[in-house]
Amino acid sequence: MIPEHWHIVSSEKSAEIARSLEKAVEKEKSNAENENSIKHEAMELAARHENGQAEKRQSKEVKEDKPLTKKDIDSFV
Known part of the structure; x- marks a missing residue:
């Protein structure tokens, strides 16, 4: 049996789905x-x-x- 105010429930559900989709897109x-x-x-670091x-x-x-230089030679010795 379809409720008397089915269009309100359907509209509310549609709005809820739309909000969920908007959140997902964001x-x-x-x-x-x-x-x-x-x-x-990462490119800057590289x-x-x-x-x-x-x-x-x-x-x-x-x-x-x-x-x-002498310093170079002394560093090897």
Whole structure:
């Protein structure tokens, strides 16, 4: 048997479903924003690390090009 006010119940249920869907969409947007933020931060860290490694390589190359000093020789002995 269908209740007398079925359309009110149905409308309330539809509104509840709509609210749930809106919350799910907002949560999905938030998750996507968080994921993008994490990816961006990871890329920045990787770039900083790579720059540091490049500086170390360059510094090492500069040291290799210089003739040995007395201090260098003493450090080996």
